[in-house]
Amino acid sequence: MAVLKLRYLGDPVLRAKAKPVARVTKRIAKLLKDMEETMYAADGVGLAAPQVGVSQRLIVVDVGDGPIHLVNPVLEEGEGAEVDREGCLSIPGVFGYVERYARVVVSGLDGNGKPIRVEGSGLLARALQHEIDHLDGVLFIDKATGLVQAGEEPGEEPQPGGEAPSGWDAGQPGAGGP
Ligand code: ZN
Helix, strand or coil: CCCCCCCCCCCHHHHCCCECCCCCCHHHHHHHHHHHHHHHHCCCCEEEHHHHCCCECEEEECCCCCCEEEEEEEEEEEECCEEEEEEECCEEEEEEEEEECCEEEEEEECCCCCEEEEEEEHHHHHHHHHHHHHHCCCCHHHCCEEEEEHHHCCCCCCCCCCCCCCCCCCCCCCCCCC
């Protein structure tokens, strides 16, 4: 496994619509593993392939219950609404409040090419929606209200790839209720 180089806001790959994966090959399985390692190295809860410069429909998510790999993820169901604080590994130090479905069902393929369905609520639902948005070139800052730059607060510097609070993708637990 390898930690991949993160792409940041301003990189056109983050605004491109990612292409579906035709077949889950060994190369795709390895890429998912590398994305997982990259996500952990950056203390993120999710990562989408465009964030490592690959314009293909692949995401990894881990909100503390183990890694989930999804190829060609599709949001099948969404219900309820929840507003919570969100950040993104590709936009270090910036946070805002985003309304998302409170509960979602996502279908796709796993790293072995087998169909899977993932049901999630709370942070998992948020992370899945945030990462799927990445595949369509949509960033959380497009939807967020109350955006703040952490560096504008005393004692906090935005550091690309650095420590908290810039280390999150998709959300920050405990940063506010529903
Ligand atoms: Zn993100």
